[in-house]
Amino acid sequence: MAGTVQADIARKQRELASAVSRLRKLETDSCFDPNDATSRPTPDQQNVIDDFGIIKHQYVRGGNQSGKSQLSARLISWLFAESKPGWVRPKEWGTEPLLIIVMGRTTKQIEDTLWKKISGFLDPSTYHVQRIGGSIQKVTQKDTQNTILFLSHHSENEAREKVQSFVAHAVWLDEMPGSFKLIEELHRRCQARNGYFLASFTPKVINNEIKKLVDNARLPLAKSYKLRALDNPIYTEEKKGEIVQSLGTMTEAYRNTILEGDWLTSDEAVYMLDHDSMILPPPGYTASWRHVEAVDPALKSALGLTVWAEDPTNSKWYCIRADYIKGIQDPRELILEVQRRTANYNIVRRIADPHEVWYIQMAAGMGIQPNYIGVWGKNTRKGELIKGLQDKLGTRIYLAPWCQDLVYEFEECRWSETAENKIVNASSFHLLDSAQYFADNIPTPIQAAPALPVHQVLYEAHIKRKQQKEKLMNSKVQRTRKW
Numbered sequence: 001m002a003g004t005v006q007a008d009i010a011r012k013q014r015e016l017a018s019a020v021s022r023l024r025k026l027e028t029d030s031c032f033d034p035n036d037a038t039s040r041p042t043p044d045q046q047n048v049i050d051d052f053g054i055i056k057h058q059y060v061r062g063g064n065q066s067g068k069s070q071l072s073a074r075l076i077s078w079l080f081a082e083s084k085p086g087w088v089r090p091k092e093w094g095t096e097p098l099l100i101i102v103m104g105r106t107t108k109q110i111e112d113t114l115w116k117k118i119s120g121f122l123d124p125s126t127y128h129v130q131r132i133g134g135s136i137q138k139v140t141q142k143d144t145q146n147t148i149l150f151l152s153h154h155s156e157n158e159a160r161e162k163v164q165s166f167v168a169h170a171v172w173l174d175e176m177p178g179s180f181k182l183i184e185e186l187h188r189r190c191q192a193r194n195g196y197f198l199a200s201f202t203p204k205v206i207n208n209e210i211k212k213l214v215d216n217a218r219l220p221l222a223k224s225y226k227l228r229a230l231d232n233p234i235y236t237e238e239k240k241g242e243i244v245q246s247l248g249t250m251t252e253a254y255r256n257t258i259l260e261g262d263w264l265t266s267d268e269a270v271y272m273l274d275h276d277s278m279i280l281p282p283p284g285y286t287a288s289w290r291h292v293e294a295v296d297p298a299l300k301s302a303l304g305l306t307v308w309a310e311d312p313t314n315s316k317w318y319c320i321r322a323d324y325i326k327g328i329q330d331p332r333e334l335i336l337e338v339q340r341r342t343a344n345y346n347i348v349r350r351i352a353d354p355h356e357v358w359y360i361q362m363a364a365g366m367g368i369q370p371n372y373i374g375v376w377g378k379n380t381r382k383g384e385l386i387k388g389l390q391d392k393l394g395t396r397i398y399l400a401p402w403c404q405d406l407v408y409e410f411e412e413c414r415w416s417e418t419a420e421n422k423i424v425n426a427s428s429f430h431l432l433d434s435a436q437y438f439a440d441n442i443p444t445p446i447q448a449a450p451a452l453p454v455h456q457v458l459y460e461a462h463i464k465r466k467q468q469k470e471k472l473m474n475s476k477v478q479r480t481r482k483w
Contacts, residue, residue, distance in 0.1 A: 032074060033234075034120030042233060045071045048225050053087050053196065057187070057222035059214045060200040062261040063229030065243075068200040071227075072172050073117035075198065076100060079170055080139075080146055081122065092194055097145035098169045101189065103153050105175045106404065107135045110150050114174055115139075118148070153177050155401030156275060160185045169195040176201035178275025178407075180209035203263045205411055206272070211263050229259045250424060251414050270413040270423060271390055278394040279401055282309055282318035291345040292317075292443065294434040295338060295352050295372075297359040302326040304430025305338055306406065307345060308397070308438050315445035317397045317438075322406035322431050335363050351437045354378055375437045383421065389439040397439060406431045 033039035041049060045067060048060055052075050062068040078084035080100060102118075104110040115136055130137050139148045149166065153159040156179045168189045176199075177183065183199070190197050203211070217224040230240050247255045256262040273279075282289075289309045296304040307321035323341060328334045347370065352360050354374025363372050378385070389397075399407060409432045416422040423429070 033070065039233075041071065041074075042067070042227075042231055044225065044227055044231065049075065051223060052198070053084070055220065055223045056190070056194070057197045057217065058199070059217055059222070059224045060198070060227065061203055061214065061224060062200070062227030063257070063259045064202050065232060065235075066202075066227040066229040066261065067232045067234075068202075068227050069113065069174055070117055072174065072198055072200045073114065074121065076102060076148070076170070076172050077118045077121035079196075080118070080141065080148055081126075082144070082146070090194065093169060097147060099166065100146070100148045101151060101163065101166060101168045101171045101186070102148055103151045103159065103163075103171065103173050103186070105152065106154050107150075107152050109175075110152060111136050115150065153182060154404055155281065156182045157280070158401065163189055167192045169193050171195070171197050173197075173199045174201070176203055176205045176207070176210065178205050178207060178273070178279065180207060180213065181276065183210065183213065202257065202261060204257060205275075206264055206269055207275075226261050228261065251416065254414055254424075268414045270386060270415055271393075271410045273407070273410045274394060278398060279407065280318070280398045281400055282311060282320060282398075284311075285309060285318070285320065287344050288346055290348045290443065290446075291320075291342075292349045292351065292438055292441075293338070293342050293345075293347050294438040294441075295350075295359070296430040296433040296437070297334070297353060297356040298430065301427070302430060303328075303334060303338070304432075304434045305341065306403075306431055306434045306438060307342060309345075310443070310445075312446075315396075317442060319397070319399045319403050319406060319435065322403040324405065324430065331358060331362055332366070335359065335366060335368070339368060349373070349441065349443050351375065351434075351441050353433065353437065373441065375440055378437075385436040385440055389436045392439050392442075396442070406435065 031037050031039045032041045032045070048058060048071055051058060060068045060071065075084070078087065079098065082089060082098075102110070102114055104114050119139075126143070127139050127141050129139050136150050138150060140146070149168075151159060151162055153173070153175075156177055160182055163185055166189055171186045171190055173183065173186055187197055189195075214224050229243065235243070244259070247258055250258070251268050253262070253265055253268055257264045289312060291310070292308045294306045294308065298304075303325040305321070305323045305325060306319050308317045309320045310317050321341070325334065325337055325341075328337055350363075350368070350370055350372045352363075352372040352374065354360070355378065360372045360374065375385070393399075399410075409429050413429055413432060414424045416424050
């Protein structure tokens with residue numbers, strides 16, 4: 001009798017656990033935030049959800065923290081689990097496992113933000129995560145074998161090459177790339193399966209081709225959406241006020257980009273950065289190339305360090321390192337940290353902000369070679385330094401794709417609306433300043449000896465052999481005479 005009661009209790013416990021699990025799944029499938037079962041999307045977010053699976057190309061343009069990534073993660077998690085309410089798998093997909101490509105700006109952003117948002121909606125027991133070198137590569141559902149493949153677009157040329165081997169059922173591109181060609185390639189990845197393309201971004205990058213593509217999105221194939229940052233329900237009125245206040249020093253155009261998702265215009269941009277022609281990896285790079293170290297020192301904030309390498313075949317220079325050094329208050333330790341980070345490079349020139357005399361003098365006293373040189377007329381030639389850097393970009397100097405902090409500064413550097421020839425938050429662009437110092441002090445190219453015609457090379461080799469033979473014969477004659 002006791003055994004029957006215990007069995008009955010065990011059965012009811014299993015049924016209760018199953019019911020709780022089903023309820024939790026229903027709540028997860030309905031909520032917008034996995035940490036809040038009662039959360040629901042805003043009307044603008046709901047429009048994107050309703051169109052997903054119907055409109056093939058969706059472009060979600062929004063301000064910072066407008067919920068665009070959360071929205072996209074919600075959609076991708078539904079598709080991965082094939083559990084979106086009202087969604088029906090297209091017949092042309094058959095029963096094959098789904099391949100979903102999720103492309104973020106960097107591997108860190110993918111892990112810390114995109115995957116974290118997606119996984120919040122999923123049961124950990126239902127999928128397997130594969131990592132390489134600690135970085136997430138893909139996630140596979142155990143039952144269906146549906147797969148999410150994670151890729152970075154920090155190097156857009158490399159990203160285009162990687163995706164060319166895949167045919168996807170859906171693609172989510174998070175953050176706006178600098179190149180239209182990457183979006184075009186991702187469209188092709190979905191084309192064979194008549195799949196879905198979803199892009200979510202704050203349009204901080206100036207690219208007229210991408211703007212034209214999104215603005216001209218037309219039904220039934222494509223549609224553009226816009227989310228406002230201050231519509232995000234996670235913000236209290238007090239928090240909204242803080243956000244607006246924090247943008248008080250920015251230009252109106254930049255504020256509208258951050259808050260409203262408006263396109264950033266080139267009118268106030270200090271630099272024009274073309275990703276396709278100016279952001280390129282150095283071909284055949286080795287640490288033995290000639291390098292230049294450029295620093296913008298600061299004890300109170302941060303030191304900006306850029307390292308530039310010269311391709312010996314054509315004297316073109318590439319920024320191969322762009323670092324911020326923070327939290328070191330001791331001048332000597334700051335200099336030693338810079339030396340530690342550049343120790344493995346063949347440094348032929350060091351450049352520093354001449355205003356920071358303490359840095360240059362202390363480095364000289366420490367015996368660091370080559371000695372640091374300053375920048376002539378730095379304070380009176382600011383416009384000339386900016387123009388010099390812009391003119392050399394894409395012709396003589398290039399940015400390696402992994403120097404993202406420097407790329408961001410090029411993209412975010414804006415002219416003030418209220419003051420003539422003044423840059424907004426100019427003192428915060430230490431990497432850009434160091435890039436200006438380099439562009440103004442590029443070493444003279446090493447002149448290689450001109451190549452001789454082949455017939456002349458052969459003739460000179462013949463003469464040399466003849467002279468050596470005559471010398472040998474003369475030596476034998478001399479020895480014979482002495483004998």
